Amino acid sequence: MPRPSQAPWLLAGLLLTAVVGVLAQTVVGPGDVGFGDVVDVLRARVTGTPANNRLADALIWAVRLPRALLVACCGAALGCAGAVTQGLFRNPMAEPGVLGVSSGAAVLAVTGMFFGLDSLGLWVTPTLAFAGAVATLLALVTIVGSRRTVATLLLAGIAIAAIGSALTTLLLALAGARWDLGLKMIAWLMGSFESRSWAHLGWSLPPLAGGMLLALWLRRDLDVLLLGEPTARSLGVDTTRFRNLAIICIALLVGTTTAVAGVIGFVGLVVPHMVRLWIGPRHRRLLPASAAAGACLLLAVDTVTRGTTSVVLPPGAITSLIGAPWFLWLLRRRGG
Amino acid sequence: MLTTSPEPHAQPRHAPRKRLLEVCAPALTSPVVALGLLLGSACHRTSPELDPSHTRVISQTALSDEILWNLGPEARARVAAISSLADDPQYSDVAGRWPTDVPRLAGQSEALLARTPDLVIIASFTAPETQAMLRAQKVKLRVLDGFTGFADYRTHVRAIAGDLGLQAAGDTYLRSFDTQLQQLKSRVxxxxxxxxxxxxxxxxxxxxxxxxxxxxxxxxxxxxxxxxxxxxxxxxxxxxxxxxxxxxxxxxxxxxxxxxxxxxxxxxxxxxxxxxxxxxxxxxxxxxxxxxxxxxxxxxxxxxxxxxxxxxxxxxxxxxxxxxxxxx
The missing domain is CATH 3.40.50.1980 (Nitrogenase molybdenum iron protein domain)
Structure with a gap:
């Protein structure tokens, strides 16, 4: 049974967990780095003096801290995008990928790798991926046109996602003879936070912040839409405008996440669902709680995998492996 | 940098086999794999034991493309096809050297069989289905396994030279290679x-x-x-x-x-x-x-x-x- 009164406590707990997760990320991993080094590096950065340990400074400031913050931001974005998607389609099994935004982002990113454009700089692949996400969004809006019902949107999104997947598969097949290119493409498609830096965080923050603010702005319309489209219209919701804004919101959040970290599934599907089971469907509480839970889940997965193995594991696969059994247990416990 | 020769690539000498190919190739290149397999079985050679000096060879790895080239004109003359990586300067040491009339194949079983090879050089990571199909057609396979350094390289050169009855050319090439390697080591x-x-x-x-x-x-x-x-x-x-x-x-x-x-x-x-x-x-x-x-x-x-x-x-x-x- 949902307990909306627990929402503030849940949100506070999740935010605290996220902060602890970010701090934990800075000491987990290879190299002899402890909390003392973290304090020393942060002090040095704040005061502008050189850190005592050159390698600790490189590991904590240049690698771990931006990565941890990016992981948290991407998890939050995916959780929030999932809540908006499920509200838009009024279906708890909908996930952000159904609009084909991730697939579209992947096509352009992989195309850039195929033609060697990524060698021009670190910014190329994220830029292409984001351009792919925007192009997919424009294609979706154009194709659906004025017949913008939820069902048409869903079907058009599925078709566009299928085209994107097919094109990506074709490019992978063509790249098969050049094994290192194929390896690079597959690694990107699996999703990764490896070697992400302050630059990646800087590129992603504005669109992610914009997407989340937009989601919060849409919270009342999302609530009203739960009553059905005709009811929402009768209550004064401009459903066409609402849908356009919701699509832009999802594209900003998912497109940016895919651009900086590759395709990460599952978070957008299950996190909002789990949070909804706990605190109910009101988006005023659901959106921030989903964002915080998404951040915590992705941080936990990234910290645990980095701390337990030196093998680079795709976060999307691990989130599914950890979250899905928990989700199933929760469904069974709560009677579906 | 190693043994190379300016002699042009010579055409293979296998007229009887070419006639066999004319009969069997349409079946072998059919898109219907099952039918291709059946007809291919009917057309296969009965004896895989061949005179090494007349072996018609297909190379399907960048390494064997390079080894065959470095073994000299006699080896090159036996080559019916090379791998599609042979012209890629990113991966091939002999990019741009093989004549353009030597077909480039990308490991498709039908295309390989249609060339009626006596020997196909593949790698241990070649698709098992392709290996099985070639074996079913009684094509001799040289499976290169182990790519961990100079010792493996020498093993592969000797094996391929031996398959072609060109042991002397293989030894000459490896002597030249090892001399250069020793010269380098002496400078380190x-x-x-x-x-x-x-x-x-x-x-x-x-x-x-x-x-x-x-x-x-x-x-x-x-x-x-x-x-x-x-x-x-x-x-x-x-x-x-x-x-x-x-x-x-x-x-x-x-x-x-x-x-x-x-x-x-x-x-x-x-x-x-x-x-x-x-x-x-x-x-x-x-x-x-x-x-x-x-x-x-x-x-x-x-x-x-x-x-x-x-x-x-x-x-x-x-x-x-x-x-x-x-x-x-």
């Missing part, structure tokens, strides 16, 4: 401790039992992943790379890149980009010009390109004062 000065090196390309590195280990052994360097007990190729995080703080980081590069300002040396750019990466910039390698970018045909080679890679790395290390014995 051992330092104590050895400079610590890691190869890192597209997030992957190489431990022991790899060609990179062979390069580091030759150049008296310590391959850090191998020293940490890691074998084979595996993904390496940038974080671990920084924590190891190597003296030298070796990566691959495209030698020439077209840019707005003309052609830029892609290796210089690759070194600059890697050395400037967050975190990596703090390593000894990045601070002391120890980031070495070398063309992939050398770094990824399991053939004569390994020797080129050693020469290239040695020259670069001397120039940058990274090599043992260089001026501190």
């Amino acid at each position: 000065v051992e330092a104590s401790p050895r400079p610590r090196v890691v190869t890192w390309h597209a997030g992957n590195t190489a431990g022991s039992q790899t060609t990179f280990q062979a390069l580091t052994d030759t150049l008296a360097l310590e391959n850090i992943p191998a020293a940490n007990g890691r074998t084979g190729h595996f993904a390496l995080t940038g974080e671990q790379l920084i924590a190891w703080d190597p003296d030298i980081i070796v990566t691959a590069c495209a030698p020439d890149l077209a840019t707005d300002n003309g052609v830029e040396n892609g290796c210089v750019r690759a070194e600059r980009q890697l050395a400037a990466m967050p975190g990596i910039a703090a390593t000894k390698a990045a601070r002391n010009r120890g980031v070495l970018a070398i063309p992939p045909r050398m770094l990824f080679s399991s053939g004569s390109g390994m020797l080129d890679a050693c020469e290239y790395m040695h020259t670069q290390m001397i120039e940058r004062k990274l090599a043992p014995g260089a001026t501190p």
Whole structure:
């Protein structure tokens, strides 16, 4: 049974967990780095003096801290995008990928790798991926046109996602003879936070912040839409405008996440669902709680995998492996 | 750099087999695989034991393309097809050398069978279905297995030369190769401790039992992943790379890149980009010009390109004062 009164406590707990997760990320991993080094590096950065340990400074400031913050931001974005998607389609099994935004982002990113454009700089692949996400969004809006019902949107999104997947598969097949290119493409498609830096965080923050603010702005319309489209219209919701804004919101959040970290599934599907089971469907509480839970889940997965193995594991696969059994247990416990 | 010959490629001498091909090829190239298999079975040769001096060979690995070329004109004359990687300068040491009339095949069973080869050279990682189909057609296979350094390379050269009845040509070639390798080794000065090196390309590195280990052994360097007990190729995080703080980081590069300002040396750019990466910039390698970018045909080679890679790395290390014995 949902307990909306627990929402503030849940949100506070999740935010605290996220902060602890970010701090934990800075000491987990290879190299002899402890909390003392973290304090020393942060002090040095704040005061502008050189850190005592050159390698600790490189590991904590240049690698771990931006990565941890990016992981948290991407998890939050995916959780929030999932809540908006499920509200838009009024279906708890909908996930952000159904609009084909991730697939579209992947096509352009992989195309850039195929033609060697990524060698021009670190910014190329994220830029292409984001351009792919925007192009997919424009294609979706154009194709659906004025017949913008939820069902048409869903079907058009599925078709566009299928085209994107097919094109990506074709490019992978063509790249098969050049094994290192194929390896690079597959690694990107699996999703990764490896070697992400302050630059990646800087590129992603504005669109992610914009997407989340937009989601919060849409919270009342999302609530009203739960009553059905005709009811929402009768209550004064401009459903066409609402849908356009919701699509832009999802594209900003998912497109940016895919651009900086590759395709990460599952978070957008299950996190909002789990949070909804706990605190109910009101988006005023659901959106921030989903964002915080998404951040915590992705941080936990990234910290645990980095701390337990030196093998680079795709976060999307691990989130599914950890979250899905928990989700199933929760469904069974709560009677579906 | 090794044995090459200006003689043109000669056409194979197999008129009777060509007639057989005319009968069987349409069936073998049919898109209906099952039918192709049935008809192919009806057309297969009954005896796989052939006179090595008349062996009609198809190469399906970049390494065997290179070995066949280096074995000289007699070997080249027996070649019915080579791999589709043969012309790729990123991976092939003999790119642009094989005549254009030699077909390039990408491992499709039908296309291979249609050429009626006596011997197909494949790798252990060739699709098992392709291997099974070729075996079912009684085609002799030379499966190259083990790509971990100079010893494996010598084994492969001897095996292919033996298959073609050209043992003498194989021995001559290997003598020339080993002479150059010994000359290089004699120029390498051992330092104590050895400079610590890691190869890192597209997030992957190489431990022991790899060609990179062979390069580091030759150049008296310590391959850090191998020293940490890691074998084979595996993904390496940038974080671990920084924590190891190597003296030298070796990566691959495209030698020439077209840019707005003309052609830029892609290796210089690759070194600059890697050395400037967050975190990596703090390593000894990045601070002391120890980031070495070398063309992939050398770094990824399991053939004569390994020797080129050693020469290239040695020259670069001397120039940058990274090599043992260089001026501190």
